[in-house]
Amino acid sequence: MSTLNLVTKYAKNMVEKFRATSIVAGKTSEEFDFIGAETIKVMTPVVADLVDYSRTGINRYGNTVEIGDTVQEMKVTQDKGFSASIDKGNALQQDNVKTPGKMLREIIETKIVPMTDKRALQRYALLAGKVAAVAAPTKSTIVEMLMDAEVAFNEAGVPYENRYCVIRPDVYKLVRLAPEFTGTNDLANKAVEKGVIGQVGTLKIIQASMSRLPENCYFLCWQKKSVILPFQINDAKYNNAPQGISGVLLEGRVVYDAFVIGTLSAGVYAAVASVAKVAKPVMTAGGNTVTVTCATAGATVFYTLDGSDPRYSPDAKVYTGAVTLTE
Numbered sequence: 535m536s537t538l539n540l541v542t543k544y545a546k547n548m549v550e551k552f553r554a555t556s557i558v559a560g561k562t563s564e565e566f567d568f569i570g571a572e573t574i575k576v577m578t579p580v581v582a583d584l585v586d587y588s589r590t591g592i593n594r595y596g597n598t599v600e601i602g603d604t605v606q607e608m609k610v611t612q613d614k615g616f617s618a619s620i621d622k623g624n625a626l627q628q629d630n631v632k633t634p635g636k637m638l639r640e641i642i643e644t645k646i647v648p649m650t651d652k653r654a655l656q657r658y659a660l661l662a663g664k665v666a667a668v669a670a671p672t673k674s675t676i677v678e679m680l681m682d683a684e685v686a687f688n689e690a691g692v693p694y695e696n697r698y699c700v701i702r703p704d705v706y707k708l709v710r711l712a713p714e715f716t717g718t719n720d721l722a723n724k725a726v727e728k729g730v731i732g733q734v735g736t737l738k739i740i741q742a743s744m745s746r747l748p749e750n751c752y753f754l755c756w757q758k759k760s761v762i763l764p765f766q767i768n769d770a771k772y773n774n775a776p777q778g779i780s781g782v783l784l785e786g787r788v789v790y791d792a793f794v795i796g797t798l799s800a801g802v803y804a805a806v807a808s809v810a811k812v813a814k815p816v817m818t819a820g821g822n823t824v825t826v827t828c829a830t831a832g833a834t835v836f837y838t839l840d841g842s843d844p845r846y847s848p849d850a851k852v853y854t855g856a857v858t859l860t861e
C-alpha cells in the first residue's frame with residue numbers, strides 16, 4: 535500500500551487558495567493565532583481615566599490605577615472532514631484530468647469556501663455592535679443607508695482604513711443605479727483591492743450571493759480589526775492504494791469559526807429588515823429577583839451576572855425564568 539501524506543505539500547497551498555477565493559479571508563484581524571489551540575483568550579487593556587492635574591499635593595497626577603483587562607474567550611466549534619475517491623477507470627477515460635491537487639482545489643472552491651464564508655457572515659451579523667432595522671432599500675435610499683453605517687463607525691471612533699461592506703447582488707444593483715453614481719464611474723474606479731468591486735465613502739464594497747448573507751440582511755459592514763476568521767487545514771492526504779477502492783482516496787479536515795471582538799464590536803454594522811431584528815429585552819426588578827421579557831416571539835435571551843456583554847462572554851447563560859441575585 536502506498537500512502538502519501540500531503541499535509542506539508544498541500545496544506546499551505548490549500549490555505550492560500552482558500553484566502554484567494556473567500557470573500558471574507560484576508561479582510562479580518564490577523565493579530566491572533568489559533569494554530570494548535572481550540573480556545574483563545576483575547577485580552578483588551580482597560581486603562582485609567584484622565585483627571586485634572588493638580589499643582590499641589592503629593593498625587594498631582596491623580597490616584598494610581600492598575601491597568602486591567604477585558605477578557606473574551608473564543609472557542610472554535612466548526613470541525614469538518616471530507617473523503618472523496620478518484621476511480622482509476624474513470625481517471626483513465628477522462629485523460630487523468632482529476633488529479634488529487636485539482637480535486638482538492640475543487641473541494642475548497644465549491645464546498646469549503648462557501649461554508650466558511652456563510653458561517654462568518656452569519657456570526658458577524660449576529661454579534662454586530664450595531665444592528666440597524668431598516669426598510670427595504672431602493673436606489674434612492676441605499677447610498678444614504680451606507681452612509682449611516684459610515685457615520686456610526688465615525689461616531690464610534692472606528693479606524694477609517696480597512697472598512698469592508700458585504701452586500702447582496704440585488705442591493706448592489708441599487709447602488710449602481712443610485713442617482714449619486716448613475717452616469718459616472720466613481721464607484722468602480724475605487725475598486726483596487728482583490729474581491730472589492732467598488733467603494734462608497736470609506737466602505738470597500740464586496741458582493742456576496744444571497745445564500746451566504748443571513749436571511750433578511752441587506753448588507754454587513756466591518757472594520758478589519760473587529761472580526762476574526764480562524765481557519766486551518768488540520769489534515770490533507772491521499773492514498774494511492776486504499777482498501778476496497780481501485781483508484782485514489784482523498785481525505786481532509788478543516789477547523790474554522792468566526793468571532794467579533796467584543797471591545798471592538800462598534801466596528802461591525804448590520805443593516806437588516808425590520809422583521810429580522812429582535813426586540814430589546816426588558817428587565818424588571820423586584821427586590822433581588824429580576825424578570826426578563828422580550829416582545830419577539832421565540833427569541834432566546836442571554837444574560838450575565840458580572841457586567842460583561844452576553845454576546846461575547848463565555849459565562850453567558852440562557853434566560854429560562856426569573857433570576858434571584860445574592861446581593
